[in-house]
Structure formats: C-alpha cells, structure tokens
C-alpha cells in the first residue's frame with residue numbers, strides 16, 4: 001500500500017542508515033492501515049431555578065406516562081428530574097457565577113448542562129439526517145457584522161446563560177456538519193457517539209497526561225492502547241514505544257526529531273551548528289508535514305529530497321482521528337526503539353519529574369513529549385475500541401473502502417465524469433473530473449484543460465452556498481483541478497454517493 005494522505009496512517013521514517021555521514025535518511029512509506037427562546041432580559045426575578053420551572057399540560061401527560069412506563073419515577077418531582085429535557089427553564093436571570101462552585105449552584109448547573117445537552121442532541125440528530133444541510137455558509141464579513149443576534153465580540157459585563165445557550169446553538173448552526181453522511185470534504189468526518197461520550201468525560205476530568213500522579217488511569221490506558229497498536233503493526237514484544245500527540249503533523253515532526261537525534265545526539269545539547277549539514281529524504285508521496293518538520297527543525301525545507309519509498313520504517317504515525325472516526329484530536333507516534341523518545345526529549349524538570357516518588361516513575365511519561373502539559377486524547381479511543389472491538393473498526397474501515405469502490409464503478413460508467421487514475425482505488429480516496437457538455441466538446445489539449453480547471457472551483461462555490469454536500473478539489477502537477485472524494489464517515493451509504501454525483505451534475509451541467 002502507498003502512503004495515502006487523508007487516511008491517517010503513515011510509516012514515516014527509516015533512520016537506520018546514513019547514506020553519507022552528512023545525510024539523514026528518511027524514507028516515509030505506508031504501514032498497513034490503514035429554538036431556543038431568546039427572551040428579553042426584562043422582569044427578571046431572583047428565583048431559584050427550581051421555582052421557575054414551568055411545565056405544560058403536555059409535559060405533565062408525558063411525565064404521567066413515563067411514570068407508568070418505568071414504574072420507578074414515583075412522584076412528579078422525581079420525574080421532572082429525569083425528564084427535564086422537556087421542561088423549559090428560564091436562564092435569563094442566571095449567570096455563570098450562579099453555577100457550581102457557587103453555594104447551592106447544583107440545581108442551576110444541572111439544568112444548564114441538561115439544556116446544553118438538548119442543544120447538542122438536537123444538532124447531532126439533525127446533522128446526521130439525510131437531506132439536511134451540511135453547511136449554512138456565510139462569508140467572514142457577515143460574521144463580523146453580526147448575524148441575527150450572533151455576535152462574536154466579547155462583552156465587559158457577563159452575558160446571562162440564556163444568551164450563552166443561544167450562542168452555543170448558533171455556533172453549531174453556522175458551522176459545518178462534518179458528521180453529515182454527505183460531507184465528503186477533508187479531513188475528519190463522522191460523529192461517533194461513544195467517542196463523543198469519551199470526549200465529554202475527558203473534559204469533565206480535565207486533567208493532564210504529564211505525570212502518573214495526576215493521570216493514573218489515562219496513562220495506563222495509553223500504555224495498553226499503544227501496545228495494541230504495536231502488535232497490529234507487527235513489532236516484537238520487546239520493541240515499541242510511542243506517545244499520543246496533537247495530530248499527524250506533530251507525530252511526523254516527532255519522527256524527524258527522533259531520526260535526527262538518533263544519528264546526531266549532540267544536536268539536543270549543542271544545536272545544529274555542532275553537527276554536519278543535513279538533508280532529509282522522504283517519499284514523493286509523503287505528506288507536506290515532513291517538509292514542514294524540516295523547516296521547523298532547522299534542516300530547511302529546501303533540503304528535503306523526495307525519493308521513491310522503500311520498506312524500512314522505524315516509526316509509524318497513526319491518526320485515529322481519520323478513518324477510525326475518533327473525534328479530533330487523536331494521533332499517535334509509534335516508535336520501534338524503546339527509550340529513544342525519552343532520551344531525545346527529556347529535560348527532567350524538577351517540579352514535575354521527581355525521581356524519588358513513591359511509585360514507578362517510568363509512568364511519568366510527560367518527559368517523552370516535546371510538550372509540557374498534554375491533552376488526554378486516549379480515553380475516547382480506548383472507549384471506542386471497547387465499544388466496537390478491533391473487528392468493529394475493521395468493518396468500519398472496510399465500509400469506507402467499499403464506498404470508494406462503489407463510486408469508482410459509478411464514475412466508470414458515466415460519460416460526464418472522468419477518473420483521474422484509471423485503476424481501482426487503492427484506498428478510500430477517489431479522484432475525478434466532472435465534464436460539462438461544453439467541455440466534453442472541446443478536443444483534449446491546453447484549451448480544454450484551461451476550461452476544465454475552472455469547473456471544480458465553480459461547482460464547489462455553488463455547492464457551499466446551497467449547502468447540501470461538500471467535497472474537496474485540487475490540482476496535481478500537470479493535472480488540472482479535480483474533485484477528491486475521501487470516504488471516512490461510517491454514516492455514508494451508497495445513496496449518498498449517488499447524491500453526490502447527481503448534485504455535481506446539477507450544479508455543473510451549465511458551466
């Protein structure tokens with residue numbers, strides 16, 4: 001398999017052997033993976049939120065029914081507690097300072113968070129619905145001017161919670177529904193409910209991966225998941241290290257950093273002037289983050305030399321926030337040689353990494369990172385893995401590959417579409433041109449290319465303004481702008497693939 005941008009796995013680096021003493025050899029290849037009420041803030045009485053709960057006859061009937069259904073919600077007060085999703089609260093008199101940790105802030109906190117959850121649930125079910133809009137597009141100046149009461153400007157006086165809830169709803173309203181089954185744009189798509197639950201829990205725990213002291217459970221989870229990943233890659237038991245970090249670009253940066261340190265350890269303490277001038281070899285298909293790493297690390301982007309890739313990887317970037325559908329962000333750099341991460345990055349800050357702690361301090365993994373504090377990205381992945389099993393992930397990825405193949409066969413049969421690459425898709429990307437009648441009638445050559453080049457951006461503009469689907473486009477070397485469909489959303493079905501082509505043809509046939 002080749003390195004495929006978008007799919008989020010990349011065996012990045014061979015740092016085994018320098019071609020010449022002054023050359024750093026790096027050969028990326030591929031590993032096998034692949035209406036809320038806006039109320040004017042007038043007569044605002046200082047009631048506790050419990051007193052201003054209002055419920056309608058319909059609510060009461062519903063509650064009575066649920067009482068019968070469950071048998072456990074004995075009285076209406078209890079029922080209200082469990083069913084407050086249906087009860088309207090007045091948040092216009094409440095401010096963040098009334099929430100926990102304020103004394104007696106518990107009720108208000110509960111109702112506020114429940115209302116927020118209602119907004120989120122509403123968003124989730126709407127955005128997963130076929131035919132609902134993927135985007136309600138606005139230009140930057142429209143946001144800046146303020147949209148129907150949605151202002152991005154920051155106040156000096158606190159806004160009430162009603163306003164905050166409206167802002168939350170609007171934020172989602174004007175955003176892109178990346179979980180929509182007809183969202184085909186890069187980079188991450190889908191919305192996994194278990195992953196979402198994991199993200200919520202992570203934010204609630206609000207801790208830091210720097211030491212075992214403050215993240216005992218998450219650090220052990222990371223160890224377990226990394227070990228699982230090593231075994232899937234096929235590394236021996238005694239091999240394998242790694243760390244989760246903020247995205248594939250950072251993972252690739254780690255790989256270049258480690259490769260350089262492996263060959264020239266003096267660079268850590270004495271800098272680039274203490275070592276020979278370096279060049280970095282990378283696959284012609286590697287992601288631009290390798291070049292960026294060369295720029296960041298003082299190697300120089302001009303000193304990156306692209307070569308055909310071979311099969312020696314000492315580290316692998318694995319991005320579960322791509323095809324595995326884990327909510328952003330979730331990425332791991334996996335390193336074959338144990339201890340290298342630690343040697344390369346540790347600085348032994350005395351206020352964090354005291355060697356005389358009462359537990360095994362090798363679990364204070366924070367010093368392996370180039371960060372100090374590190375976000376907990378592991379929990380949602382661990383939870384999803386438990387929920388699906390490895391087989392569930394396999395089925396999810398296979399589903400994406402099947403969609404890609406389905407699109408490929410559809411495109412092959414149509415005269416108004418043309419595949420960019422002849423063969424069957426190697427992974428979940430399918431690249432193609434749409435050819436309006438007018439362009440079909442121009443003989444192949446520079447004039448046709450010039451015209452074809454403008455088709456995809458024009459269709460994309462209309463597509464975003466109407467908002468029912470989204471797909472990316474790009475040129476590639478001498479190939480003019482083409483659509484690039486990336487399947488990674490498990491919600492996408494064949495009918496959505498059908499819709500995509502119908503929509504492109506509808507928007508583009510007159511061009």
Ligand SMILES: *Cc1c(COP(=O)(O)O)cnc(C)c1O
Nearest residue numbers: 004005006007008247248249287
């Ligand atoms: C997405 C991707 C990256 C970059 O990952 P981010 O998480 O977006 O930083 C790098 N390489 C490949 C092959 C990718 O698909």
